[in-house]
Amino acid sequence: MTETTRSTKCSVVSATLFVAFELGSTKWVMAMTTPTTSQRPRLRQIAAGDLVALEREVLAAKVRFGLDLDAPVQTCYEAGRDGFWLHRWLTAHGVRNVVVDSSSIEVTRRARRAKTDRLDAGKLLQQLQRWAHGEPRVWSVVHVPSPEAEAARQLTREITTVRIDRMQVRNRIHGLLASQGIRCELTARFLVRLAQLQTGDGRPLAAAWQERLAREWAHLQAIELRLATLRATRDEAIIAAADRVAQVAQQLCQLRGVAETSAAIFSAELFGTRTFRNGRQLGALTGLVPVPYRSDQRVQDQGISKAGRGELRRVSIQLAWCWLRWQPDSALAVWFRSRFAAAGGRSRRIGIVAVARKLVIALWRFVEHGVVPEGAQLKSTI
Secondary structure, eight states: OOOOOSOHHHHHHHTOEEEEEEEOSSEEEEEEEOTTOOSOOEEEEEETTOHHHHHHHHHHHHHHTTOOTTOOEEEEEEOSTTTTHHHHHHHHTTOEEEEEOGGGSOOOOOSSOOOOHHHHHHHHHHHHHHHHTTOGGGSOBOOOOOHHHHHHTHHHHHHHHHHHHHHHHHHHHHHHHHTTTOOOOOOTTHHHHHTTOBOTTSOBOOHHHHHHHHHHHHHHHHHHHHHHHHHHHHHHHHHHTOSHHHHHHHHHTTBTTOOHHHHHHHIIIIITTOOOSSHHHHHHHHTOSEEEEEETTEEEEEEEOOOSOHHHHHHHHHHHHHHHHHOTTSHHHHHHHHHHTTSOHHHHHHHHHHHHHHHHHHHHHHHHHOOOOTTOOBOSOO
C-alpha cells in the first residue's frame, strides 16, 4: 500500500477559494484568489448588501480559477457597522467566514501611505491566506455572539445611549444660558423661572431664547421619561430572573456595593452572554490590562490597553470605588489601603484600576463557581 505524504488539510486549502470583503456603506469590494494560482487577485465591486451579486461573483471566480462549483470558500471581513449579519448569512450558506478586529491588522508605519478600498481588500486577502495556512497571530479574530446574546445586550446599551443623550442636552442648555451670562440650575421649576431670567448685563431674556430653551427642556423631559422607563424595565427583569442575563444580574446584586446598573451591564456584556477560560481573557476583554513598552533602554508606561467597550471600563472603575466603600473588610479593600492609602492622587487612580481588574475576575468566579470574594459580605435582602 502506498503511503500518503500529503495531508488532507493541505489538499483542502489548495482547492479553496479565498474571498476578502471591504465593506462600505454604499459598495463592497471583493478580492478573490486561490493558493495555487499565479494570477493577480480577482477584484470586483458590488452594491452594499447585494447578496445575489455576491453569490454570482463567487461562482464566476470559481470558474475563472478552475475550481469545482462546490469547492469550499473561506471569507473574511473587518468588524464594523455591518455587524455580524453577513457572517451569519455566509455560514448558513456553507461558507467558512471569520470576522477580524480592525485594530489588529498590520499596516505600514510610513507617514503617508496609499489607502483605497481595493488596496485594503488585497491586503486583507493576503492575511487571510496566511491565517488559513497556520499563522493564527496574523490578526485577532472576533468572537461572533449568538443572535440571542446580541439581543440580550440591547437594553443596557440603550440605557447607556439615552444617558449620554441626556448629558448632551443638559450641557447644551447650560451652554445656551452661559452664552447670555445666566447661571441657572435645571430643576423642576426651570420653565417657571425661564420667564424671569435676565442676561448678565441686566436685560430680560429675549423671547427667541426662551422659546428655544423651552423646546430643549421639553426634549430633556422626554429623555428623562425614556430613561426612567428603561431603568424600571431593567429592574423588573432582574427581579423576575426569566433568562440567563437576568439571573446572573440577580446573583451579582447579592453582593454589597453591587447595584442593578453595574450588575446588568456585567451580566449582559460579560458573564451572562460569554464564557471565559481564565482571568487573563476577562482582563483583556475589559481593556484593564497594562500595555508594557520596553525597547532597548527605553521603558515607557503606556497605561492600560483600553480594549473593548468604554462603558464597561467606566462602570468597572465606579464599582471599584463603591467596593472600597461598602466592602471595607474585603481582601481587595485591604490590599488597596496597604498599597495606595498613603500615596498621592495619581497613584490612587492607578491602584483603583488594579482593583477594578481584580474585582471583575472575582465577580466572574462568584458567578461561575459561587466563590464569594475573600472577606466580602452579602446583602441580607436583594
